[in-house]
Amino acid sequence: MSEQNFFEGMRNLMHAGASAIFEVLAMYVLGPLLIFSVIAWFIKLRGKVFMLGLVLVILLSLYAFFAYGLWSILEVYNQKVSP
Numbered sequence: 336m337s338e339q340n341f342f343e344g345m346r347n348l349m350h351a352g353a354s355a356i357f358e359v360l361a362m363y364v365l366g367p368l369l370i371f372s373v374i375a376w377f378i379k380l381r382g383k384v385f386m387l388g389l390v391l392v393i394l395l396s397l398y399a400f401f402a403y404g405l406w407s408i409l410e411v412y413n414q415k416v417s418p
Contacts, residue, residue: 351415355408363404364396 371392375385 341393348416355411355415358411359404359408360400362407363400366393367396396402 373390375388380388
């Protein structure tokens with residue numbers, strides 16, 4: 336019986352970890368890319384200007400993820416695991 340509880344606890348911890356990583360990725364990487372894409376579509380950016388903007392947004396998103404996102408994964412994980 337305790338072995339089943341152990342494996343269920345491990346599964347819950349893995350689910351919390353995966354969910355925390357996805358939340359942080361969405362906040363620091365996917366969100367800015369989506370916002371840039373919508374703005375670029377709205378003002379009809381094309382060609383080299385679009386690619387330059389996309390590269391800048393990707394670089395800024397990666398910087399934000401590595402500078403701030405990696406630290407916040409632990410905070411989000413602890414919020415999900417703590418009762």
